[in-house]
Amino acid sequence: EPEVTQTPSHQVTQMGQEVILRCVPISNHLYFYWYRQILGQKVEFLVSFYNNEISEKSEIFDDQFSVERPDGSNFTLKIRSTKLEDSAMYFCASRGQGGNEQFFGPGTRLTVL
Amino acid sequence: QKEVEQDPGPLSVPEGAIVSLNCTYSNSAFQYFMWYRQYSRKGPELLMYTYSSGNKEDGRFTAQVDKSSKYISLFIRDSQPSDSATYLCAMTSTGTASKLTFGTGTRLQVTL
Numbered sequence: 001e002p003e004v005t006q007t008p009s010h011q012v013t014q015m016g017q018e019v020i021l022r023c024v025p026i027s028n029h030l031y032f033y034w035y036r037q038i039l040g041q042k043v044e045f046l047v048s049f050y051n052n053e054i055s056e057k058s059e060i061f062d063d064q065f066s067v068e069r070p071d072g073s074n075f076t077l078k079i080r081s082t083k084l085e086d087s088a089m090y091f092c093a094s095r096g097q098g099g100n101e102q103f104f105g106p107g108t109r110l111t112v113l
Numbered sequence: 114q115k116e117v118e119q120d121p122g123p124l125s126v127p128e129g130a131i132v133s134l135n136c137t138y139s140n141s142a143f144q145y146f147m148w149y150r151q152y153s154r155k156g157p158e159l160l161m162y163t164y165s166s167g168n169k170e171d172g173r174f175t176a177q178v179d180k181s182s183k184y185i186s187l188f189i190r191d192s193q194p195s196d197s198a199t200y201l202c203a204m205t206s207t208g209t210a211s212k213l214t215f216g217t218g219t220r221l222q223v224t225l
Contacts, residue, residue, distance in 0.1 A: 004156075033212065043157065043201065045212040056212055091156055093213075100145040100164070100205055102213055104156040 002026045004105035006092050012111045013082055021077045021108045023092030031095040032075045033102060034067065036060070036088040043091065049075065082112045114139050119202055119216030128225055132189040136202035136216045139183065143204040143214070146178055148187045151199045151218065160200075161187065192223045 005024045013019050025032050034046040048055040049067055066078045075094075079086055089109050093102040119136045126132055134148075145164045149157035161176040163169045163185075169176045177186040185204075189196055199218040205211040 006156075035213075042217045043203075043213075043215040045214070048212055058212075089154070099162070100211065101147065101159055101162045102203075103159060104149070106156040107154075109154065 004092055004094055004103055006090075006105035006108050008108060009106065010109045010111070012113065015084055015112055016081050019079050019082055019110065021079075021090050021092075021110070023075045023077075023105055024073050025075055025092065025094030026096070026103060027073070029094035029096045029103075031055075031102075032067075032069070033093040033095070034077045035091045035093060035104075037091065037107075038088045046077075046090075079110075082110075084112050086110060087112045116140050116214050117202065117204065117216045120219055121217050123220040123222055125222045125224060126192055128192060128194060128223055130192050130223070132187075132192050132196070132221060132223075134187045134189075134200050134202075134219050134221070136185050136204075137183055138185075138204060138214075140204075140206070140214075141183070142206035143183075144207055145205050145211075146176070146185050147203045147205075147213070148174075148176055149201040149203060151201055153199075157201055157203075192221075194223050194225060197221055197223050 007022045032049040037043045047057045064080045089107040091107045092105045095102045148161040151157045166180045173190045175188040201218045202216040203213040
């Protein structure tokens with residue numbers, strides 16, 4: 001069964017450093033998303049991406065964040081200068097053309113020290 | 114008022130019990146409803162997807178939507194210890210790439 005994959009599973013970084021989180025969405029999906037979940041809190045939307053551009057972004061997704069689909073399979077989230085409060089689980093999700101169901105990856109746990 | 118309200122639990126039931134999980138929402142634009150199961154430090158796993166008022170059944174799971182009351186439910190029959198997880202409701206409106214809005218999740222513990 002096709003699934004969304006994410007790497008790395010855990011990333012530890014120093015405050016101020018740049019991180020890139022990687023996702024491989026389900027192969028025939030066209031809509032891509034990033035969400036985050038701070039420990040003990042709800043899953044929050046960050047950004048959606050369709051047709052090689054951002055469709056919508058939340059107020060969390062400020063100038064420190066960017067997304068890219070560098071090739072036909074990968075979808076990345078970059079945080080330019082990490083802050084302590086960026087520590088969270090980051091989930092990638094994808095959706096096909098015909099429905100509204102979003103399928104999530106296993107997540108990347110980001111720890112900013 | 115929060116867009117999506119969900120009782121965080123924890124909810125503890127004996128094995129074999131029927132579990133009822135619920136969410137209410139305030140945004141009338143929400144048209145599509147999902148239930149996800151999330152094990153600790155894992156990604157949300159899609160369980161059920163519905164888009165009309167009424168019931169949808171899949172094995173031991175039944176999703177119920179009442180758009181007039183802005184209320185959705187997930188029922189789990191014959192609950193098993195492996196059902197112990199956090200259950201998240203999520204919903205979205207129509208639109209090209211509509212984001213999901215999640216509830217806080219209800220933590221369920223099924224005991225032997």
